[in-house]
Amino acid sequence: MTFDYDVIILGSGPAGFSCAMQSSKFDKNVLMVEASDDHLGGTWINTGTVPSKALREAAKSIQKFHRQFGDESDRKPYEQFKMNDLLQYKRTILDSKNQKVKNDLIKNEIDTARGWGKVIDKNTVQVTDHLNNVKTYTTKNILISTGSSFEAPEAFSVNHSSVLDFESVLNLTHIPRRLVIVGNGIISFEYATIFSALGTRVTILADRSDMLPFLDEEIEKEVLGILKNSTIQIFYDVEVQHVSNNKLRTCTEVGFKSKEQGSRLQVVETEHVLFVGSTKPNAQNIGLEDSGVELSDEGFIKVDKYFNSSVDSIFAAGDVIGLPAQASASFVQGRLAACSMFDQKAHDLDGSIPYAIYSIPEISSIGLTEKDAAKQGIDVTVGRAYYKNITQADITHSDDGLLKLVFKTDDLTLVGVHIVGEQAADLIHLGQSVMSFGGNIRYFMEHVINYPTYSEAYRVAAFNGVNRVYKAGIKYKNILERSENN
Numbered sequence: 001m002t003f004d005y006d007v008i009i010l011g012s013g014p015a016g017f018s019c020a021m022q023s024s025k026f027d028k029n030v031l032m033v034e035a036s037d038d039h040l041g042g043t044w045i046n047t048g049t050v051p052s053k054a055l056r057e058a059a060k061s062i063q064k065f066h067r068q069f070g071d072e073s074d075r076k077p078y079e080q081f082k083m084n085d086l087l088q089y090k091r092t093i094l095d096s097k098n099q100k101v102k103n104d105l106i107k108n109e110i111d112t113a114r115g116w117g118k119v120i121d122k123n124t125v126q127v128t129d130h131l132n133n134v135k136t137y138t139t140k141n142i143l144i145s146t147g148s149s150f151e152a153p154e155a156f157s158v159n160h161s162s163v164l165d166f167e168s169v170l171n172l173t174h175i176p177r178r179l180v181i182v183g184n185g186i187i188s189f190e191y192a193t194i195f196s197a198l199g200t201r202v203t204i205l206a207d208r209s210d211m212l213p214f215l216d217e218e219i220e221k222e223v224l225g226i227l228k229n230s231t232i233q234i235f236y237d238v239e240v241q242h243v244s245n246n247k248l249r250t251c252t253e254v255g256f257k258s259k260e261q262g263s264r265l266q267v268v269e270t271e272h273v274l275f276v277g278s279t280k281p282n283a284q285n286i287g288l289e290d291s292g293v294e295l296s297d298e299g300f301i302k303v304d305k306y307f308n309s310s311v312d313s314i315f316a317a318g319d320v321i322g323l324p325a326q327a328s329a330s331f332v333q334g335r336l337a338a339c340s341m342f343d344q345k346a347h348d349l350d351g352s353i354p355y356a357i358y359s360i361p362e363i364s365s366i367g368l369t370e371k372d373a374a375k376q377g378i379d380v381t382v383g384r385a386y387y388k389n390i391t392q393a394d395i396t397h398s399d400d401g402l403l404k405l406v407f408k409t410d411d412l413t414l415v416g417v418h419i420v421g422e423q424a425a426d427l428i429h430l431g432q433s434v435m436s437f438g439g440n441i442r443y444f445m446e447h448v449i450n451y452p453t454y455s456e457a458y459r460v461a462a463f464n465g466v467n468r469v470y471k472a473g474i475k476y477k478n479i480l481e482r483s484e485n486n
Helices: 014-025 042-046 049-069 083-107 186-197 217-227 327-341 370-375 391-395 424-436 442-446 456-471 476-480
Strands: 005-010 030-034 111-114 116-121 124-128 134-144 148-150 178-182 201-205 232-235 238-246 251-258 266-270 272-275 279-281 314-316 355-357 363-367 380-386 402-408 414-420
Touching (some): 005 014, 005 116, 014 030, 014 083, 049 083, 134 327, 178 186, 178 251, 178 266, 186 201, 186 232, 186 355, 217 363, 217 370, 217 402, 217 414, 314 327, 355 424, 363 424, 370 414, 380 456, 402 456, 424 456, 442 456
Parallel strands (some): 005 030, 005 134, 030 111, 134 314, 178 201, 178 272
Antiparallel strands (some): 116 124, 148 279, 238 251, 355 363, 380 402, 402 414
16 A cells, blocks of 8 residues: 555654654655644743753853852842843744754655644544644554643633743743742742742742652752752642732732641732643544554553554654653654664663753752662662762852762662752763663772863762772772672
């Protein structure tokens, strides 16, 4: 049977984009379907990953200036800088990234269709554009990479003026003096630290008892210690009762109850409210109900390790299949899906996946925590390096942070790295590389590491860890000696 395309991709986010690029390298005919009539790249470029990180970079630069030189004439950042100036920085980056995506698609001869894609059957996709024109295409394979979206709040409404969501917060006209963030998790935490760096007093109303429960306990403790010196206040186990405008006091009021305070209603006044709810997969109304594609109870598309769904010609990747729901992982998933559908050899995505929280300061982790190791019956020791003891951190006035190594006590094999501090998201990859080759912490002691750099923390942490093993009764000389197998 002859098809119009070898693969049709629904969604132009990181998974869809990387699948398109890889498929084109296999000399396949590709059609990418994007629902937005304005831009490509999905949430990745336009409303999520890239714009929020661009705003963060501007906020971090301002914070660094004030740390080194102090408040100018006792004025806070929100009194000196206009939000529009910060957002112009964001807009410049978005324009550049959008143009790059377009150029890559053109260069690799990938066709695009603007409109809503719907799976008609295992080899047919229907696209309805914004003028309700309908076109139908046939294809050998289909990739679903439609991502996810935030659920709406139940107790109040987002009006994009006083009450914002993750999109409208990036269109503020000024830096607020007070901001309430309703929601739990990574995005809430990232925005809280970004606005705190700009001098905003931030209140987080978290609906759980732990803001970032997946963190290594010691890293979480370090993070909370850093927050004590910020303008961020967190309330846990909160249920928001109402969000209303107080005309007399010219502010927005948020009423809430917390388990800690029982039934007592608490009210916090603010300029703006930012709602960051949980996400749901964009797997509805795209024809999957009638195509035989199996979904989980939460609505995510079920796939095997080759990213193949329950239908042999339909693949899925990115947020629509669930965790880890990171742009970094989605890029790899999309490429591996292309390799699978065209029977090309590729590695399995079965190793440890690093994650990064782009807060100020950054948090990043890979591998086992001490608690994970204990559950698995692995005897581990830890090595620590505090940023306050790292020369580069002194130079840049970024001395809040900790790099922690988790390694097997008997042979020093590195099994986990956990970092909070400047450049954590970049630093994590040195540990990832050593772990991927089954290496041990001798690497950091036996190789020259540029000085001064943040990477020096690995060397400090390695020696710190070895000293702990030595004090535990293993001879230091034997630890450092290489065996014939190393």
